[in-house]
Amino acid sequence: MARYTRIPGSIALITLMNPPVNALSAAVRQGITDTVGRAVSDPEVKAVVLCGENGKFCGGADIREFAGPMTGPPLIPMIDAIEAAEKPVVAAIEGIALGGGLELALACHYRIAHVKARLGLPEVTLGLLPGAGGTQRLPRLIGVPAALDLIVTGRHVSAQEALKLGIVDQVTDGNIQEVAMEFAQSMSATLNSRC
Numbered sequence: 001m002a003r004y005t006r007i008p009g010s011i012a013l014i015t016l017m018n019p020p021v022n023a024l025s026a027a028v029r030q031g032i033t034d035t036v037g038r039a040v041s042d043p044e045v046k047a048v049v050l051c052g053e054n055g056k057f058c059g060g061a062d063i064r065e066f067a068g069p070m071t072g073p074p075l076i077p078m079i080d081a082i083e084a085a086e087k088p089v090v091a092a093i094e095g096i097a098l099g100g101g102l103e104l105a106l107a108c109h110y111r112i113a114h115v116k117a118r119l120g121l122p123e124v125t126l127g128l129l130p131g132a133g134g135t136q137r138l139p140r141l142i143g144v145p146a147a148l149d150l151i152v153t154g155r156h157v158s159a160q161e162a163l164k165l166g167i168v169d170q171v172t173d174g175n176i177q178e179v180a181m182e183f184a185q186s187m188s189a190t191l192n193s194r195c
């Protein structure tokens with residue numbers, strides 16, 4: 001599931017809800033598809049913030065669903081639709097952004113991380129490759145050598161290392177949602193002033 005909250009000041013806050021790590025289950029993918037569509041089509045919404053409930057952004061594909069048939073909206077078009085949104089979408093990364101969770105964040109236009117967050121593409125530890133755009137978007141963002149290191153080792157990086165590598169735009173020790181909403185507001189104001 002994903003909760004949609006309209007924040008005064010033209011922001012839509014979308015919160016992933018799937019304990020314990022807000023993994024991208026069929027219900028979460030459906031929730032993201034619906035809420036992003038709602039935000040994009042609402043003329044009052046100028047920017048979107050994506051976050052996770054209970055201090056965790058997203059642990060990636062829901063490994064509990066690996067044994068069953070695929071149901072719900074597929075991950076790749078859902079992620080591509082975020083990148084294609086004509087309003088700034090900011091990922092507010094707290095706790096973890098792993099696997100498909102980082103791939104989701106990479107499709108957002110900006111990423112803000114809490115100082116204690118950890119990010120990575122650990123698919124290799126499950127015998128997989130990142131399958132939702134991480135092998136394209138990460139090298140484009142930080143270059144092939146640094147991206148390959150993360151993809152082939154599966155290691156997690158701290159928020160500070162992610163900032164140094166260029167994966168995230170800002171690190172904060174404040175309230176991640178408030179900082180991301182302020183950032184989204186200023187991005188939308190900057191973009192609107194240029195139009």
Ligand SMILES: CC(C)(COP(=O)(O)OP(=O)(O)OC[C@H]1O[C@@H](n2cnc3c(N)ncnc32)[C@H](O)[C@@H]1OP(=O)(O)O)[C@@H](O)C(=O)NCCC(=O)NCCSC(=O)C[C@@H](O)CCCCCCCCCCCCC(=O)O
Pocket residue numbers: 020021023059060061062063064075076096098099100101103122123126128129130131132
């Ligand atoms: C998250 C952790 C770091 C937490 O660690 P911690 O020590 O705090 O706690 P635990 O390890 O005990 O975990 C707590 C709790 O959480 C559960 N859990 C953890 N991760 C997940 C998860 N991802 N899903 C579900 N549940 C999870 C864990 O089981 C515990 O539960 P319990 O009940 O026991 O308390 C740590 O847990 C961790 O590191 N987790 C693993 C994270 C991970 O590996 N994530 C990556 C998952 S794989 C992935 O994301 C793949 C993506 O790249 C997407 C792939 C998309 C594929 C699409 C394919 C389309 C193919 C289309 C082909 C088209 C071809 C054509 O074009 O023709």
